[in-house]
Amino acid sequence: LSTQDFLNTYERPNIPVVIVGAAKSWPAYHKWSSPHYMIQQTTSTSGGNTNNNNNNNTTTQPQLFRATSGAAPFHANFTMESFYQYCCQSTDLEEAPLYLFDRAALQEGHPLANDCLPALHKSCPYFDPATHTTTTTDNHHHDDDEQPPLTDNNNGGHDLFQLLGEGKRPDHTWLIMGSQRSGSSFHFDPNATHAWNAAIVGRKRWIFYPPGVTPPGVHPSPSGDEVAMPISIGEWLLNYGAEHARTGRRRGALECTVEAGDLLFVPHGWWHCVINLDPGMNIAVTHNYVSQSNLPTVLRFLQHKQDQ
Numbered sequence: 001l002s003t004q005d006f007l008n009t010y011e012r013p014n015i016p017v018v019i020v021g022a023a024k025s026w027p028a029y030h031k032w033s034s035p036h037y038m039i040q041q042t043t044s045t046s047g048g049n050t051n052n053n054n055n056n057n058t059t060t061q062p063q064l065f066r067a068t069s070g071a072a073p074f075h076a077n078f079t080m081e082s083f084y085q086y087c088c089q090s091t092d093l094e095e096a097p098l099y100l101f102d103r104a105a106l107q108e109g110h111p112l113a114n115d116c117l118p119a120l121h122k123s124c125p126y127f128d129p130a131t132h133t134t135t136t137t138d139n140h141h142h143d144d145d146e147q148p149p150l151t152d153n154n155n156g157g158h159d160l161f162q163l164l165g166e167g168k169r170p171d172h173t174w175l176i177m178g179s180q181r182s183g184s185s186f187h188f189d190p191n192a193t194h195a196w197n198a199a200i201v202g203r204k205r206w207i208f209y210p211p212g213v214t215p216p217g218v219h220p221s222p223s224g225d226e227v228a229m230p231i232s233i234g235e236w237l238l239n240y241g242a243e244h245a246r247t248g249r250r251r252g253a254l255e256c257t258v259e260a261g262d263l264l265f266v267p268h269g270w271w272h273c274v275i276n277l278d279p280g281m282n283i284a285v286t287h288n289y290v291s292q293s294n295l296p297t298v299l300r301f302l303q304h305k306q307d308q
Helices: 004-011 028-032 035-041 080-089 117-123 158-163 233-247 295-304
Strands: 015-017 042-044 059-062 065-069 076-079 099-102 132-135 151-152 173-178 183-187 196-203 204-209 254-258 265-267 270-274 282-289
Touching: 004 015, 004 265, 035 080, 059 065, 065 080, 065 173, 076 080, 080 173, 183 204, 183 233, 233 270, 254 265
Parallel strands: none
Antiparallel strands: 015 265, 042 059, 065 076, 065 099, 099 173, 132 151, 173 282, 183 270, 196 265, 196 282, 204 254, 204 270
């Protein structure tokens, strides 16, 4: 899938797409299925005497990750090891399993970030923040309602929020982990951003509803500031799954299963929910971004929804 094909066929028309096998070349795909590796890469070591074998003074400091669920009134902090154990022991009795959604784990220079982000820019160059999307400057006449196609050059950045700087831009890249049946209830992504989501370990089932088409059982307030819905994905499926199966297709709903190693483009404004399908600890990486294709929508959102 070339950059120009992605931009003109999916990003600009705002259409979801699964890019099969996009993450299979990443070091993360080959390493993150090992709990020992994940624990090791999220534990820092200090002290100790490196000149002999006496390491009595060595201390380790595991990184803490934030996890929550629709049924949890507060978030909880886990080490990688404790969350892995939680995922392996999760049972069907838990209605809304905890879901780890950590915004600090993939900061630049972190070993886990090095396992995925540089490789992403090679396998999916259209998501490289060093890439800029612009309109072509040919001599073809375009009707008033027709916009010239997007192409790619290196005069700026595809991820336009980076122009604000890391201290000012909204949170953008997350490490996501969860047990079987954990996931996210219906929402659309913040600040009218696009997103990509790469499944590294385990499969995910996604359900989409187009912009302006509210899923059954989901009740946003008139301003869109608040949303009332079932507390868990399981509850939504029990109460509204039949209606979704009966009416979803004609209302434009889409469904897909994303396999480990696949990457999903999530266009701005689409309602979506996701559930992890496999036992153990499912792991994914996601990133929200602004490009030329959704910049006008983002600017309107930021102007009129400053409280969000």
